[in-house]
Amino acid sequence: MTVPTVQHTEGKKDVTFRVFRFNPQVDSKPYFDDYTIPVEKGITVLRSLNYIKEHIDGSVSFRAFCQAGICGSCGMRVNGLSQLACTTQVWDVLAKSREPGIIKVEPLRNLPLIKDLIVDMDPLVDKMKHYSNWVDSTMPEAEMGKKEFLISEAEFLRYDKATDCILCASCVSECSILRANKDYVSPAVLLKSYRMSVDSRDSLHEQRLAELVKDHGVWDCTHCYRCQESCVKSIPIMDAIHGIREDAIESRGMKDTSGSKHAEAFMIDIEKKGKLVEATLPIRTNGVIWTLQNLLPMAVKMIMKRRTPPPPPLVKSAKGIKIFREMFREMTEHVKQDHKSHKN
Amino acid sequence: MKPFDIVIVGGGGAGLYAAMEAMKTNPALNIAVLSKVYPNRSHTSAAQGGANAALANKAKDDTVEMHIFDTIKGSDYLADQDAVDVLCSEAPKIIRELENIGTPWSRLEDNTIAQRPFGGAGRPRCCYCSDKTGHTILQTLYEQCLKKGVQFFNEYFALNLSVSGSRSNGLIAMNMKSGKVEAFPAKTVIFATGGYAKMYWNRSSNAAGNTGDGQAIAYRAGIPMKDMEFVQFHPTGLRKSGLLVTEGARGEGGYLLNKDGERFMARYAPEKMELGPRDLVSRSLETEILEGRGFDSPAGKYLHLDLTHLGADLIKSRLPQIREMSMNFEGVDPIEEPIPVRPTAHYSMGGIDTDNQTRTVMDGIYAAGECGCVSVHGANRLGGNSLLDILVFGRIAGRTAAEEAGKFTPGTISEAEIAGQWDEIRSGMHASGHYERYGELREELGQTLALNVGIFREASLLKKGIADIAELKERAKKLRIFDTSDVFNTNLMQVLELKNMLDLAETVAAGAHARQESRGSHTRIDFPVRDDANWHKHTLATQVKGKVTLGEKPVTMGRYELQERTY
Structure with missing residues (x-):
């Protein structure tokens, strides 16, 4: 499908968006639709999708909210790589595109597909719950609001970067372990677990760690670094994963798990x-x-x-x-x- | 179906705090949180600056009293002084409470919560976490709600209240994943759906979903809206998207230039230049554009925010986010080229009229955060007070609803009513003959609002705006929904959001037309001064028989007498 009135001004390129389509109500299997639109420099993949939805095909479905790289709604695979559509420049993608003039847009991997580019985030939320991804404060509820914990800038810096995570699930989509095992804890949840465990206000360290060293947990990671490479906020996720492992071996003495024994043998x-x-x-x-x-x-x-x-x-x-x-x-x-x- | 004790609509800071507090107040209650996005996506995450609280960590002589005065003065004396009392007195406690449950605040050398100066504040009292304060508060609240086992209905789009006479039976909402319309019979409903500034569309810094759903639902149910004409504009939004370039860019020495390369602020604020107050700088940019000294582009007229003279090192070290945003959303690297900017609608001071306990006029219905209007911001909100507002009044809403839920016995929501809603929202799917397109109407709404109900307002412009909105509302009846499926129909959701914005746009324009004075964010060219004798009062907008009807409400005064607002 092409827009009927293509006005070519300078600095515009015709770009074909090859969009993954699947509507569970009518489709037995997914397929791709091509939409060709003129795109000028400075336009993001999300703006292009918005244009397609508004002018060519209103049924193309994707999530978008803040449109500014903050909320994490529009995670999708653009030419195979998981990223935020709202911060991805069309011209940048074109420059690296294997097929000239074509940008392939697909849903994130490793999460159940709902429709077109929309995947179900519930499994990720369930894992956050399973691994207690929250601070369980050492302060009793009745005492709250009366005084601050005194926390050094050095401690703040230990979890500062990890709190940048916007749960866009790009790392989840790129994770090579999740492709083989859907029950794997997943990089984002490891990152959050680490963030909680280095927080001195938290009282759940031991319990959380005990869960993390079980099957499908922290020892299943194979250090492929794809999570870290795809992180839209450039968070060193592998540092967090290593941090949990070191924590498990060194300070917690959990040498009875096969993961820690494996590492020790190495x-x-x-x-x-x-x-x-x-x-x-x-x-x-x-x-x-x-x-x-x-x-x-x-x-x-x-x-x-x-x-x-x-x-x-x-x-x-x-x-x-x-x-x-x-x-x-x-x-x-x-x-x-x-x-x-x-x-x- | 057994009614819920509390249904909270919206999962941002206000909604999540309400849920947490309600569970704390009475753990036996059956509470649901509905959100059209996963709660961690909510627009609270976009607030960078911080939250004000007179902790006196940074300035030892800061007091709650000073915070109260700054807020009242900032509001151009339209805020209710007893409400501001609540906001500022609760502030230190709530910031500490957030700290106690794990919010990662930046720290001072003595290991207390860090604070920094902010516009309109006499002391550095803005508590922050780098430039991601809202994001970290939202994450913390979401984590705590998961810990407490709050019942979430994620990706549910609220449609309407079910009302019998003057009583609410609960909420009707669409489950996005299935497309089904479902009933949520409820003793109490708390609206916490955020603001409505997105009606200015690409002239707004807001998320695409800040479409005022909660206010529109309440408005249609006959609940009055308060002070809707007050919309805050930020001077430097990006041209194409309206996204915000923070004040820091000018703080570091950036210039505002017109198409002749002139630093035009010399004409409006010769001393402060680019660092004048937000409303003044916004008006200056708008004047340049109106008088033909802006640049032209298909995306509209704009001016330049020039950082090139600051050098690559400074831009990279101190303004990395701004550089990233300019490159991502304008394709412009500010090290090499000026950033195209223009004023952008940023915050809605108005909202659902509530008392200090967040109660609306309808039994069992509450509103909090940007969605409600207590009012603590009056005619102009101070930076750092919006996060505080959602926390303080989110918590009050949760507690009040939990305490009062037992008083109400809702009627039933009939199958016929649910079926009626289903038919109504989907009517645009089988449009025949002439039809309207969502994108076009939304664009026209944003245009007419920016032009006629924007920074500069005037009787004839406002009349044009009101007429345009009425015409758009008529045309919206013919809106075509191109996606006819049930599962995750975002096309349908967009159309419903647009209709909500149209309902509210009517109240914004009507209020702006009626208010014959200039106060805070509301600037009338034909009435350039504040008129306390006639207009020191709140505007109420109520829908009566499908039409907007204006009323008024006195401002609650207290210790502070009316004064001229100068800085």
Whole structure:
């Protein structure tokens, strides 16, 4: 579909928006509609969608509210990348577009589809509830409003950046774990959990953490960094995830979870040899019984195909291991110092 | 269906605080919060500056009394002094309470809540969290409501009150996800749906959804609106979107230039130049445009806010947000080019008429925040008082409704009434013959309001505005809804929002036409001075037989006598 009266002034480009369409009432499966409109410099994807809705097809459905990058309503995938439609410049996207002149607009991934570009946010809210994403104040309700907690600027700065999160769910959409496991806690909820746990006013640290180290929790993250790369507010989400993990291992002593054991095994191997001893990793992470029950068939197959990792005695130390160990020790020391200063 | 004890319409700061307080007051009550967006999306999140409270953390000699006086003077003496008393006296307690439940306030060196100076305030009493105060308050309140297990009905669009005689039976709303029209029989209803300044559309800094839904519903139910003609304009909105470029840009030394490259503020405020008071600077920009010294563009006339002389380093370090916004929404990098700006409708002082306990004239109906008008802002709101308003009166609304819910026994909402609403809202789906388009009508409404009911008002302009709005209301009956589906019909929602704005636009224009004086944000070219003898009173606008009928209400005075407002 093309607008009938295209007036070409200078500085305008014809852009085709390839919009994901799905109306559960009539469509058995999704499809794409193409809308070609003239777009000048400075126009955002959201303004283009508004134009399409108002002038070409009123049934194109998407959410939008503040239109200024503050409320987080218009998260969607533009040419494959999850972002806010209201802060995304059409010309910038065009410059990187694989198909010239075409911008593909799709709903966020990893959340149930409702219609066209609208997905259901309820699963995210449910997870916020499950992981107690709130401050449970140490102050009794009857005492509230009488005096302030005294909080240092240093403590404020610890959660300042995390409170920038607008729950647009771009990170949720980009998360590689969520694609495989819908029950995974999700990056935004980890970020919020971290924000609560470093707040000295909160009394739920232990309970929240106990929940976070269970299945589908903080140890399921594989550090792909896609959440952080797609964050529309440039929040270092991975720092928060690492923060929760360090918290779990160092200060909480929760060494009984497979996630923390896995991380610990990594640390020991890297310190000793500068590389992984993969053959025994499952045993050290999940124990002998679990490994025999779950991985034996695969191990047999690997032996048959001669794909087994070398047994531990054959894993030689990496080159330059001495210098590496020195660096390793220095880093560990830094992390410890960091922890100390956080607690003060 | 058993009636709810309290139905709260709106999930911004006022609605969420009301919900929290109501649960605290009586945990046994059955409370529902309806919101047309997920509550964390609400427009409260857009408030950057902060909330005023005389904590005296920064200036040790600050007092509640000084806050009261600043607010009354700022209101151009139209605020009710007993209401302002409540607002300012409650302020320190409520800011501490928010702090106690986890709001991340910025901190001073002595680890207390940080405060900064703000326009019209005699002391630095604006409590803030960087430039995201509203956002963090909203997040905190939403988190606390999740913790308390508040019953949310997210993405429900409120349609109307069900009224029998002079009594409310509850609310009728559309579930966006299913498209179904549902009844919420309720002993009490609290409206907390925010402001109506979006009726100026792309001449407004507001979110697309600030369409005055709560006020329009109350207005149609016969509840009076108060002081609707008072709409605050901010001097520097972005040309295309109306989004706000904060005062900080001028504070750092930005120039306002007309098309001749002249720093025109020299003509209006030779001493303060770009840093004159908000209403004066807005009027100056508007004058330049009206007298033909603005730039022309398809998106309308505009002026330049020039930061280029400040240098890349300063812009990057002190005005990063403004730079980001200019690039995102105008495609202009202020390091290299001036930002196109013009005044933008920013805040609605008027709203549903309430008493100090947020009660309206209808039993069991309450209103709080920008949606209501107590009045604490009078003819002009001070920066930092809007967040405070939603917190203080949101809480009062929650408590009052919780205490009074037991007094009311609502009647039933019949199936026929629900079916009637369903048919009515969907009538535009099978329009035949000539029809109107949503985008065009909305554009025309914004245009006529900006031109005729804007910064400068005058009898003949206002008459034109009133006529235009009446014509648009007529044409709106033929509005076509192109999306005929039930599931998440945003096209239908837009049309309903536009109709709400049209209902309220009528009251804004009528009030502005009637008020023959200039006070606060309301500037009449034909009546340029404040007229206390005839106009020191509130305007009431009530819908009688489908027509706007004006009335009045005295201003409650107190310790402070009328004075000229000079700064």
